[in-house]
Amino acid sequence: MSKRYVIGIDGGTESLRAGVFDLSGNPISFAATQYSTQFPASGWAEQNPDDWWRALVRSVKQAVQNASIKSSDILGLAVDTTCCSVLMLDKNGAPIRPALIWMDVRSDAEAAKILAAGDIALSVNSNGNGPVSAEWMLPKALWLKTNEPRNWDKAQTVCEYQDYINYRLTGRMCSSVNNVGVRWHHQGKEGRPLGLLHAAGLSDLADKWPEDTLELGEVVSHLHPQVAEELGLSADVPVAQGGADAFIGMIGVGVTKPGALAFITGSSHLHLGLSDKPFHAPGVWGTYLDALIPGLHVVEGGQTSTGSVVNWFKRTLAANNSYRELDAEAMLLPSGSDGVIALDHFQGNRTPYTDALSRGAFIGLSLGHSRAHMHRALMESVAMGSRLILETMQKGGFEPHDIVLSGGVTNSPLWLQIHADIIGKPLHLTEVANAPALGCAILASVGAGVYSDIEEAAMAMVRRTRTIKPSKYSSEYDDPYATYKSLYGALKSVRQPGRNR
Structure with a gap:
């Protein structure tokens, strides 16, 4: 009987890395593909979501090839990404503009407005004393709504790098309990901060967020057949829910x-x-x-x-x-x-x-x-x-x-x-x-x-x-x-x- 493997995919700030591991945690092979960041102004940082996808395809294919194993021996995969890398998708699931990645802090003024809104959900920010970080989901979403209203109205989905990649892999849009708990002010799996959104003038954001939230390790779905063919993997491979890169790193150590x-x-x-x-x-x-x-x-x-x-x-x-x-x-x-x-x-x-x-x-x-x-x-x-x-x-x-x-x-x-x-x-x-x-x-x-x-x-x-x-x-x-x-x-x-x- 042949040995079996899993793939761990780490979408970082400067590159995406894919690793093939055996079931004892031994790394068999790695492959990495870099992508660029644009800095339109001081404190701004943007990336092209299509670059993420191209990096994933290239890295996964290269890692499997480097491992010299059969694609049928892959039992599953999961992805982590940078957190608070926020993007807007149209009704077809296509990015409307480049993503505001985690280190983009242009929304400092919006972060102050979120804090002024006040809510028990803000207790995670220095015991409610704030300030709210400009890196997080709500300030970035408020900046996009305020400064790019046409794009905001066009956006059917506001999500993260994590959600976008899982959507491209499986065709299912969902969020991670990790991301929403640590960066979206959710209180547990079901606790959307509706009061805070209303007070901040972001009530419509709740309708743009992915409807489903999954636990870490929960199966999102299996690979979409066309994606499986593109990656050279079986369509039977399940994609497990991941989360923010550093938090998934906790599990990895x-x-x-x-x-x-x-x-x-x-x-x-x-x-x-x-x-x-x-x-x-x-x-x-x-x-x-x-x-x-x-x-x-x-x-x-x-x-x-x-x-x-x-x-x-x-x-x-x-x-x-x-x-x-x-x-x-x-x-x-x-x-x-x-x-x-x-x-x-x-x-x-x-x-x-x-x-x-x-x-x-x-x-x-x-x-x-x-x-x-x-x-x-x-x-x-x-x-x-x-x-x-x-x-x-x-x-x-x-x-x-x-x-x-x-x-x-x-x-x-x-x-x-x-x-x-x-x-x-x-x-x-x-x-x-x-x-x-x-x-x-x-x-x-x-x-x-x-x-x-x-x-x-x-x-x-x-x-x-x-x-x-x-x-x-x-x-x-x-x-x-x-x-x-x-x-x-x-x-x-x-x-x-x-x-x-």
């Missing part, structure tokens, strides 16, 4: 129990913990009931620009050098980068300030500093932002006893150690660095009936490999960290309205 936290790194950083009790606190998002594991609550912190900041530095000031070369230069410097400190808010701040208008900075530069100082300072600033988030969570009532890290930071031994030293806690790593893709493979195995639930599948498919512990230099970051914490308030006090968009 085995965070399914209370007290654990998944530290998902990449273009942005997400800090996602599980609690058996609900709570709401200033500076943290959540908790979200049933958004991942039924009966448990997800607490969230996050940084908008992390790996993207380091990528900006390399692209702008060191295009001819590899990350390895830059890390080698930075490794020769002491902790604290000889007094150079950066603020990582190049695309605003998600938590604990939720300020779309905050921007990045370097301070302490002298003629004696080099690009290595700036590169290291950026890496340190990102880790300091993570430390601040974990401290804010602790003040709110959640202190994780188990932190599992995955994603882009694992590619840099220096950055890994910087994170452990600045945070001051051990960081556990798992075998598969692409946690969202493995998380999708786990959901696909549940949808295919291989395992009974997410917890059982994660136990069988996730394995830890090593732990990065804080070094003897950890305490040397205390003073630079104190300076870092003061930067946001200091820069906000001199911010010029309208000049930093």
Whole structure:
């Protein structure tokens, strides 16, 4: 009898990656296809949904080909995507305009209007104190309705990257309990925030949202026959419901129990913990009931620009050098980068300030500093932002006893150690660095009936490999960290309205 496999598909900010996994969670092959982002104005970020689909088709076909397996051996697939990548579809299911992806924060004014509307659904935003994030579904939808009324009237569906891809795969339009719980202000699977929509002037949005909401791992449908032919797969393959990439990454690193936290790194950083009790606190998002594991609550912190900041530095000031070369230069410097400190808010701040208008900075530069100082300072600033988030969570009532890290930071031994030293806690790593893709493979195995639930599948498919512990230099970051914490308030006090968009 031939071996059987599942496909996990991870739709990220810069590319879509498809992975073929066996039923023990071993990666067999990967393929990735990049797509572009357009930045029409500062704080704006758009992508073409057709590019997502082309990337999926190419990556899935290449991954299956690379695995040297028969398409009939694929038992199922699932997809995660970036969250709050909002698009409008016409009556034929075609995109009306480019999608406003997650990092698009043009709707800052609309976010303020949502907060002013007031509703119990807003308790997940810093215990109702706000502000509401401009990244989220409702502010973006309000911006589209206000600024593009003709497109809004034409739109039969307002949905996310996740919903659009599942629709293209199966012909069924539905939403994920994960996305609606963490970004649409839904209260559980059925709790649409109708009062909040009415107060914000968005009552018609409820009719444009997908009607059905599915649990993680629940079968959306089987592949549409034409799509199956396009992908080279059987039309009998079930598509299991996925969700937001970082949250599905929680499953991919085995965070399914209370007290654990998944530290998902990449273009942005997400800090996602599980609690058996609900709570709401200033500076943290959540908790979200049933958004991942039924009966448990997800607490969230996050940084908008992390790996993207380091990528900006390399692209702008060191295009001819590899990350390895830059890390080698930075490794020769002491902790604290000889007094150079950066603020990582190049695309605003998600938590604990939720300020779309905050921007990045370097301070302490002298003629004696080099690009290595700036590169290291950026890496340190990102880790300091993570430390601040974990401290804010602790003040709110959640202190994780188990932190599992995955994603882009694992590619840099220096950055890994910087994170452990600045945070001051051990960081556990798992075998598969692409946690969202493995998380999708786990959901696909549940949808295919291989395992009974997410917890059982994660136990069988996730394995830890090593732990990065804080070094003897950890305490040397205390003073630079104190300076870092003061930067946001200091820069906000001199911010010029309208000049930093």
